[in-house]
Amino acid sequence: VQVVQSGAELGNPGASVRVSCKTSGYPFINYYINWVRQVPGQGLEWLGRIDPENSMARAAPKFQGRVTFTVDIAASTAFVVLERLRSEDTAVYFCVGAWSYWGQGTQVTVSS
Numbered sequence: 001v002q003v004v005q006s007g008a009e010l011g012n013p014g015a016s017v018r019v020s021c022k023t024s025g026y027p028f029i030n031y032y033i034n035w036v037r038q039v040p041g042q043g044l045e046w047l048g049r050i051d052p053e054n055s056m057a058r059a060a061p062k063f064q065g066r067v068t069f070t071v072d073i074a075a076s077t078a079f080v081v082l083e084r085l086r087s088e089d090t091a092v093y094f095c096v097g098a099w100s101y102w103g104q105g106t107q108v109t110v111s112s
Contacts, residue, residue: 001025005103021095028076031098037091
């Protein structure tokens, strides 16, 4: 199993960022993709998840209206877009398949 995320992103406050998560080695459509983030010195924070089979997504209340989850089934890839970035969104973002298969993390830095 491999889960490979896109590279580090630098965004301005108010902008948007997209992170991709390409999976292989397990049946992509059979398991939710969850997205979490970790701010330095803090625990993991759950952003939400998507069911690749039907693209039904659920965002944590804190991120509702600001986060979008999508998938490309043919590419076994999931995406998250976070809008209206704030400095406190600076974190390492992870995708997790089936709560077992973790990407390597993507550093998102919000700075003007």
